[in-house]
Amino acid sequence: MLGLLPTEYWNYKISDISHGLTATLRKRKPNGILKIEGIGNCIPVRSARAAIVIAIKALGLPPGACVGTSLYSCPVVFKAIKAAGCTVRFIDVDPDTYCMSADDLLAKISQIDAVIAVHMFGHVCDMPRILEAAQGKPIIEDCAQSLGSSLNGRMAGTFGNVAVFSFRSGKYLSVGEGGALYSNNDKLFSELARLVSVLPVPSHMEDCVHVIKTYLRSILRSKPLWGLIGNRLWFMYNKSTNFLEKTPLVTSQMFKSDIAITTDRLATINYLIAKQRANADYYTESLILSSSTVCHEKPDVFYNRYLYPILLRSQSDRDTLAAYLLGMRIGTIQPYKDISEIASTYYEYKGDCPIAEQIAMRILVLPCYSTLKQSELHRIAYCTNKALQILSSTDENFKNTVPNEQF
Numbered sequence: 267m268l269g270l271l272p273t274e275y276w277n278y279k280i281s282d283i284s285h286g287l288t289a290t291l292r293k294r295k296p297n298g299i300l301k302i303e304g305i306g307n308c309i310p311v312r313s314a315r316a317a318i319v320i321a322i323k324a325l326g327l328p329p330g331a332c333v334g335t336s337l338y339s340c341p342v343v344f345k346a347i348k349a350a351g352c353t354v355r356f357i358d359v360d361p362d363t364y365c366m367s368a369d370d371l372l373a374k375i376s377q378i379d380a381v382i383a384v385h386m387f388g389h390v391c392d393m394p395r396i397l398e399a400a401q402g403k404p405i406i407e408d409c410a411q412s413l414g415s416s417l418n419g420r421m422a423g424t425f426g427n428v429a430v431f432s433f434r435s436g437k438y439l440s441v442g443e444g445g446a447l448y449s450n451n452d453k454l455f456s457e458l459a460r461l462v463s464v465l466p467v468p469s470h471m472e473d474c475v476h477v478i479k480t481y482l483r484s485i486l487r488s489k490p491l492w493g494l495i496g497n498r499l500w501f502m503y504n505k506s507t508n509f510l511e512k513t514p515l516v517t518s519q520m521f522k523s524d525i526a527i528t529t530d531r532l533a534t535i536n537y538l539i540a541k542q543r544a545n546a547d548y549y550t551e552s553l554i555l556s557s558s559t560v561c562h563e564k565p566d567v568f569y570n571r572y573l574y575p576i577l578l579r580s581q582s583d584r585d586t587l588a589a590y591l592l593g594m595r596i597g598t599i600q601p602y603k604d605i606s607e608i609a610s611t612y613y614e615y616k617g618d619c620p621i622a623e624q625i626a627m628r629i630l631v632l633p634c635y636s637t638l639k640q641s642e643l644h645r646i647a648y649c650t651n652k653a654l655q656i657l658s659s660t661d662e663n664f665k666n667t668v669p670n671e672q673f
């Protein structure tokens with residue numbers, strides 16, 4: 267489908283290949299750091315999932331400890347908890363933020379040894395209430411999606427004991443892979459740095475192959491290849507590969523190429539956030555959405571608008587809207603739609619997070635990235651409104667108007 271607009275922006279150009287390859291030739295700095303504005307010095311590590319494993323180890327939790335995290339979350343978080351030798355206790359989410367519910371955390375806190383508070387979509391968990399509900403148990407903040415978001419003037423990542431960040435392609439900086447660890451506790455910071463310093467170092471060859479693979483994946487994820495072939499390849503891969511194989515967890519130091527590109531792009535983060543927030547504001551003003559279909563910022567909250575999720579009335583409305591937009595050459599994502607199935611199959615989820623289950627079936631993410639053109643934004647808003655109007659009129663013939671394109 268020529269011209270299909272991808273939902274995410276995988277930013278990796280020819281110039282990044284030469285930048286990345288040059289960086290692979292430099293000597294690795296021992297105890298290198300990444301500076302994140304508003305946060306401080308962070309320790310680079312292979313990925314956010316590896317960072318979670320390291321964070322759990324640094325907290326010194328006993329083997330088999332129980333870590334509470336929200337069910338509506340990226341499932342690699344569960345994988346990382348298990349890889350660190352712990353078990354997962356699932357917490358429901360707050361419908362105002364799609365992040366962890368402080369009330370459900372409080373109800374389950376006696377069964378939990380530590381908490382991973384995931385800031386979804388660039389939103390921020392209600393951290394003052396999460397801290398209260400955690401009753402002194404250690405908290406890891408998962409800021410993989412919330413780089414630059416804040417609450418009451420405090421950056422996401424500065425409330426808990428440890429914070430993890432992700433720079434993986436598809437995330438805000440989209441550098442290939444890469445993550446970072448932060449703690450404002452000196453002792454914990456030193457322990458995190460020590461644990462990272464003894465991790466295996468990727469070889470020069472692995473780093474070079476990673477640069478080339480990242481470039482190829484990124485062009486397959488971009489116009490025009492995404493519509494011509496990338497989308498189909500991605501669909502086939504997802505269908506033929508199970509969750510455990512799909513998201514490998516490698517605990518190593520960060521690729522030198524990723525460190526170099528992350529360092530450069532961190533300098534542009536405020537500009538990128540301003541652009542994406544403007545796109546999100548445009549949608550919020552233009553889309554015919556009821557107040558419950560979009561997460562508004564409350565006073566003193568600043569969302570980076572990494573993604574723009576809308577909550578539809580039902581799974582069928584969500585799927586119909588997605589199919590309609592696809593027919594209009596607009597890609598969308600139904601993030602974590604199979605999360606309760608993954609959690610039950612691999613992580614002993616017992617079905618006690620009803621709000622998260624509902625949300626997972628009804629959320630659709632629209633493209634919101636910084637490089638969208640004004641004309642593309644208008645087209646997305648126009649087509650979404652058209653579909654929403656027909657859906658709200660409950661016109662039974664609507665489904666017949668949906669292009670019959672299957673991916």
Ligand SMILES: Cc1ncc(COP(=O)(O)O)c(C=O)c1O
Binds near residue numbers: 411434443444
């Ligand atoms: C909320 C969340 N946590 C953790 C991760 C893991 O990040 P990474 O891909 O850098 O391991 C991701 C994304 O994959 C994520 O979305």
